[in-house]
Amino acid sequence: MGRLTLSRKMTCSTYSYQLEKTFSHVMGMLLVMFLLLLTGASSYAQTAEEWVDNEFKESTFTRDEQLAELEWFHDAAKPFRGMTIYVISEPIDTHWYEADTLVKAFEDITGIHVVHEITGEDDVVRKLLAQIETQYNIYDGFISDSDLIGGHFRSGAVVALSDYINEEGRDVTLPTLDLSDFIGLSFTTGPDGKVYQLPDQQFPSVYWYRHDWFSRKDLQDRFRKLYGYELGVPVNWSAYEDIAEFFTVHVRELDGHRVWGHMDYGKTDPSLGWRISDAWLAMAGMGDKGLPNGLPVDDWGIRVENCRPVGASVSRGGALDSPAAVYAIRKFLDWFRLAPPEARNVTDKVMGEWVGSGVVAQQIFWYTAYLAQITKPGLPVVNEDGTPKWRIAPSPLGAYWEKGMKSGYQDAGSWTFLKNTPEKRRKAAWLYAQFTVSKTVSLKKTLVGLTPIRLSDINSKAMTERAPYLGGLVEFYRSNARYYWTPTGTNVPSYPKLSPLWWKYMTQALNRNPLVEDVMHDLAGAMDEELEAIGKESPGACSPRLNPPSPREYWLGQPGSPKSERNEHPPGKTLSYEDAIKAWQ
Template identity: 55%
Template sequence: MNVLLRSTTALSMMVGLAAPAFADMQAAQDFLDAEIGDVSTLTREEQEAEMQWFIDAAAEFEGMDINVVSETITTHEYEAQVLAPAFSAITGINLTHDLIGEGDVVERLQVQMQSGQNVYDAFVNDSDLIGTHWRYGQARNLTEWMAGDGADVTSPTLDLDDFIGTQFTTGPDGNLYQLPDQQFANLYWFRYDWFNDEQTKADFQEEYGYELGVPVNWAAYEDIAAFFTGRDMSYIEGEPTSVWGNMDYGKKDPSLGWRYTDAWMSMAGMGDKGEPNGLPVDEWGIRVNEQSQPVGACVDRGGATNSPAAVYAVDKAIEWLQNYSPPQAAGMTFSEAGPVPGQGDIAQQMFMYTTFVAPLVDSPAVMNDDGTPKWRLAPSPHGVYWEEGMKVGYQDVGSWTILKSTPTDRAKAAWLYAQFVTSKTVDVKKADVGLTFIRDSTINSEHFTERAPRLGGLVEFYRSPDRVRWSPTGTNVPDYPKLAQLWWQNIGDAMSGAKSSQEALDQLCSDMEDVMMRLERAGVQGDQGPALNEEESAEYWFDQPGAPKPALENEDEEPQTVSYDELVQSWQ
């Protein structure tokens, strides 16, 4: 039985949780007994004190019906099925937590922003929208909120300094616009047991002339993908007679857009140097000026979305999907493809969203009998256009966002729930279920020191300084909802073969600039809105420093690998 099911079962046995009629400490104590126990960084006395604060702060909202929404991942399932009913029982606020697809979350957020009607009282939406929220001014500025209207419902134990992702939810003005609720990175995933098998290592060395290990660059990744695809691994007891060297997804769906905007292009080397995001050209290929105004996406305006490095990035993803992945992968979405490595016939995956580590630990085909994994996580390799100092990977920071169109009393009640599900009382247990860390105290807790050997390097990664180098979409993107939908629609044409990668990216950057032109003309984002450059020749921009970069005469490179165990030591 998995952790979430056990938790739901325990809660269903608790008196009063199903239909709360009042808020009192007994409901909190029942919750702490049945669900939290000592899986917390707080003592029982501290837990009860934190729960008492929620009871007191919620008194004026007792009986109010509040609706919030998030995408469907394990962490949010736990919140909706376990923490939401507990919150209702403890506070008397009738909280409904809806779970829908991420694309639907963005669409409903956009509807509320455009209509001014209160669709939801709070959204968990990615910090990828920070540029949108900062520019439009429709999201509550949480810095001002906590000091003003929301002061009386802001927990004294919130401890913002303990959150590891607030740098990604803070605008260029220094104000916090979103509160992190869950975080996960995209990392390289591989079968550690296969890579360390003596026969497998010898066969790889003989065929390619270098040691099998964690690939440092895409050339090595491609060699490893070719080596394992179709390979009979049954000389290792219990392993398949035919395996795949790559896993990915390619269905024309909103999640196909994330596959590319979630730093794939910068991992290839498309953008500029800079952390957390390339400047002046970011991982979407959007260039900004010194005032942070977007000035172009196409090469002719100084952007890089259709540059040679971008074409290389898309071409490689398609090539590997077609040549080294299970045939059904091309028709899969993000959520469908994520659990596939758990079936036991995938050797490596370049782009593993670590939100899928939770189901992997419940997959017997990739776990040892003692509960340790047969796989490990490592930094993803980079492409031939990549240079030191460029962004190395993506980190999703799903964050609570409260729009100004939500009435103040409803915003206060929703803010209480946002703090409850991120509180120190519940955070270790929530992270135990979903493995999407948001608090430094949780990552460094004794609980996760004990659990670390069973999580394949995830804890070591999040305890390392490297964790801040994986970052979400930054502030170059002026309107995430409008621009994100263009990616999956155009990239989908390249994936299907309807267009070449160059043709698809030419159309994509043109469509992006059309949206930015409309924003510029409308003036809805004020001095932070787009101000597009005049068009120049591609050669003009290629002659400038940084991105966009001209095509390399030879996109082949010397493959490089590294020992996983040496790599992990560098994280200590």
Template identity: 50%
Template sequence: KKYGTGNGYSLGVPENWAAYEDIAEFFTNTPIDGKKVYGHTDFGKKSPSLGWRFTDSWLSIAGAGDTGLPNGTPVDEWGIRIENRSPVGSSVERGGATNSPAAIYALQSYIDWLNKYSPPSAKQGTFRDNNIAAAQSNVAQQMFLYTLWINEPAYQQGKMINEKGEPVWRLAPTPHGRYWKQGMKVGYQDAGSWTIPKNTRGPKRAAAWLWAQFCVSKSAAVAKFKAGGTPVRHSTLSSDFVQKNKSRWGGLIEFYQSDAIHLWTDTGLNVPHYPLLFRAWWPNLDRAINGQISAKEAMNNIAYEQDKIMGSLKLARYSPKLNPKRTQAYWLAQPGSPKPAQAREKPSTLSYDTAIKRWRKAPQ
């Protein structure tokens, strides 16, 4: 009631970043049972995981790229523009979006929320620290969670569960930034597969194939899911054990049995050289988070460095062919991404039941 009175809409699952921010501010400034709580948490320590936070999905959640699955066409979630299957630019001046208003907004929001609404230790934490810290019963929400952490003991004990041993926390659809449009990817998920090297021959190859079959067999897959919480088979999700105990995973089973799984995708082949390009991200993000440079300067640095790296790449197929530079105004006036600056969206929330129904009916 107090939240609704002060904000003009009901407290619920935030549908967009404006509502997420309002909720973060409310909880950060409202003691619960006389105790300090935080409306958000994330991490800021200089490490590769800081880069993953952004290349995995932060820009796509903000809406920096284009519509089209799996990664956005012609501009993907890294802000790289693809034409005729070849990368043609990362900077706005070349038709990319890595330093677009949407990307700068994404980083500035990250910095603001980390400073205003997160526990003091968050800026010194890595992605593991952050995900465990979110299970200390003093954080109201998190923008997105790597789901492997929910099988950590911290999520299955103390104030994180009720008297029946069921979680009091819930997984819900990711809120969108103001630039996000229907038809864009929503988030990130790894999708692995078994790889047997070409030089593994004869009996060794047969043994490797047999072992792989065992590891993804129905019985082994259920046992692995009980231990690790990462499913590899649909049959695991529909097994008697999982269906009887699905409340233990706080919404994860509902997610994986919904249409929404197709909207969470991994990094695509549109990133021409992941290791080289990735190096541009986390050092610049760290400098922005620590106030050494602005969010705009950081995203400019990343965009121009990616352009430089792509311009030097010579690949066997689909080698980058950089667009000539144009003014940012030219590209921001074109349809799609990069997108011109937009005003703050109207905050919107959903009931949890409605949010889960959105998963089930997610457009393909």
């Protein structure tokens, strides 16, 4: 507009000439802008079609619905075009697909550049905590496990998405988001009924075994002769232990290779803690009945009264040093004798490689996040036609488990936004988050990473066609099992502060110094102390406040958890694969 400013020294004719020149210049610019707009619009439409026709061919949406959804993203992103936003997630195949491919599609559609960082899960948690505590906006969005939900609803630092989509974020919330289609929403909902996180990927920890070996008549006969029942999918820990012993001690070699009846990991590392805190004690049967987590005592052994944690030790009404917890850890430790010697010195990161190498007969605790790794052609665990020699099945359960309790762990990496992120940046990041789970792209993402989040994807024709190659994953997600395998719940008031206790004390347990009972007693005491400290740091209606200590007998005599000692050696029981997966129906 500076060109229209009249200089005092200008004559009338000069002004007239200048104005005319300026007018023609402005008209020229307008014409150029109009052409650019036209070209831009057509360029955008062409780009959207290319993405849909090439990358997102598999979708539960029709092509027209996909293009309409992408157009909505294109329009909603106008105020944020040209921005760069930062998000972070853990290193699994699903997130690599997002970081490598979806960010490009999103940028092409919206003009928003996304730096999607990939790092270890512990680093994601640490950075989330750092952003809350320092008040610096390091990231605009996190894909963080829903295990942190107990802290999110208590802290006041996390945006409640169910409020956000109706208020501040209304203009940038995808009309076709369809929240009711997400299978993991109960995991990310606080006791206040608000949804704090949006699931981006989910995977359970289940039982994995070599179906081809279990189907061999010679091995079936030998097992029956030794143990008096059928070789099959173990229903309880007694059977799991028998099968582990059978392969490690009796079979020893198959096809010229040393084979093992059990595999696990015990290296001092945060993943050693997750091995236990990811529902191992629930599988043993330590906690109370209730879904997604036991109430009043959950699978961390923490008792809540209303929403207030009151202790983890039996003396406070918790269960972390109860007979069931001691039993669970004793079995975890004892079974290392049946695993390869390397097991004690590795982390969870190599569990895909180990079972893929073809020397492991079964594994009681196996994350299906590694499933994509072990479906690759040419592996010793994959048939020539691409079908797997292995299956996943319901995890066997411990002696204290009762119907109505959660059956295992499910990871639900979920979009999480902090209140200290500037509003404009949060809106741009929310658009990207929705794009990664939109119906336009989510089926393709599911087929790549095998971590489904939408019921529509799970029930799709594409998943039916893929099912024979996934060893039971589709059957798992099409059954009610998806509600029985659940993440850490809301009894845990601060995951970042409490979770390091697990691996520190499990290291002591692995070194058998002191005894398991003493380790669990110390762990429960440390958990109580930390709960008390959290309560003092952040007082509130749902903050921890310890129960006064009572004699163990008092709490062990009450109904539910903590449970008194029972027969920990019931007879081994197995089922055929077909019957075992019926338990998921």
